[in-house]
Amino acid sequence: MNGESTEKPNPRHIGIIMDGNGRWAKQRGHSRPRGHKEGAKATRAIIDACQELGIRYLTLYAFSAENWNRPDMEVRALMELLELFLSRETKTLVKKRVRLHAIGRIDELPDSAQKALKKAIDATKEFDDWHLTLALNYSSRNEVLDAAKAFAQAVAKGEISPDTTDWDDFSRHLYTSELPDPDLIIRTSGETRISNFLLMQSAYAEFYFTETLWPDFGKEQLRQALACYRNRERRFGKTGEQLASPAPTPA
Ligand code: IPE
Ligand code: IPE
Ligand code: MG
Numbered sequence: 001m002n003g004e005s006t007e008k009p010n011p012r013h014i015g016i017i018m019d020g021n022g023r024w025a026k027q028r029g030h031s032r033p034r035g036h037k038e039g040a041k042a043t044r045a046i047i048d049a050c051q052e053l054g055i056r057y058l059t060l061y062a063f064s065a066e067n068w069n070r071p072d073m074e075v076r077a078l079m080e081l082l083e084l085f086l087s088r089e090t091k092t093l094v095k096k097r098v099r100l101h102a103i104g105r106i107d108e109l110p111d112s113a114q115k116a117l118k119k120a121i122d123a124t125k126e127f128d129d130w131h132l133t134l135a136l137n138y139s140s141r142n143e144v145l146d147a148a149k150a151f152a153q154a155v156a157k158g159e160i161s162p163d164t165t166d167w168d169d170f171s172r173h174l175y176t177s178e179l180p181d182p183d184l185i186i187r188t189s190g191e192t193r194i195s196n197f198l199l200m201q202s203a204y205a206e207f208y209f210t211e212t213l214w215p216d217f218g219k220e221q222l223r224q225a226l227a228c229y230r231n232r233e234r235r236f237g238k239t240g241e242q243l244a245s246p247a248p249t250p251a
Pocket of ligand 2: 017018019020061062063064067191193195
């Protein structure tokens with residue numbers, strides 16, 4: 001084996017559906033916003049853990065387009081928490097050289113949240129080693145619609161021809177054009193659905209579901225998810241035999 005390690009690599013990009021804040025709070029007799037507050041603490045710890053473990057891209061589902069349907073008080077608490085998170089964490093992101101991105105219909109967020117987001121994104125825009133993406137007012141279906149509109153405009157301007165368009169060309173119009181596809185999608189809280197998160201980008205992602213509620217998800221739980229990921233065989237349409245002994249490339 002030439003002394004080479006056979007250990008499979010960690011994912012380059014992890015997406016997390018951070019679910020279970022409400023149930024965490026309910027179990028303790030707290031209000032739902034208190035659960036979100038605890039969830040924000042877990043978020044901070046996971047951003048650090050990803051950097052320690054060498055995960056370069058982390059995308060967090062923080063607020064879905066469907067989450068506007070929650071009670072006003074909860075939506076307000078979530079927006080306030082987002083602003084607080086950004087105002088407190090930007091310094092840390094800069095110190096750790098993490099670049100912040102946001103995906104979703106950002107222009108529909110409250111003005112003050114948009115401002116805080118823009119400030120944090122601008123402060124970190126020079127960095128390239130670590131990428132933290134917040135999915136806010138995000139919906140994969142809206143993303144496809146927005147991409148289709150942008151694509152149609154590019155066609156109308158003669159910049160692109162639909163006849164020769166492949167997925168790479170089209171996906172440049174998705175919100176995630178600057179990011180690689182996720183390798184691993186984690187969802188906490190025992191729900192086993194995707195809830196409109198990165199539908200296109202997760203075409204070949206591995207999925208990891210855990211009963212742990214988001215406020216209880218820490219570095220150890222992340223390690224477990226990564227160990228499970230490394231045990232998977234990602235085939236991308238090939239057979240297991242092909243992967244075990246790749247055909248020699250023709251001379
Ligand atoms: C996830 O936790 C946070 C957001 C959706 C913003 P939930 O608030 O969905 O928690 P549960 O599912 O009610 O427990
Ligand atoms: C998905 O969680 C959205 C976020 C984690 C931000 P939800 O709790 O809103 O999803 P559903 O409604 O249970 O599918
Ligand atoms: Mg939920």
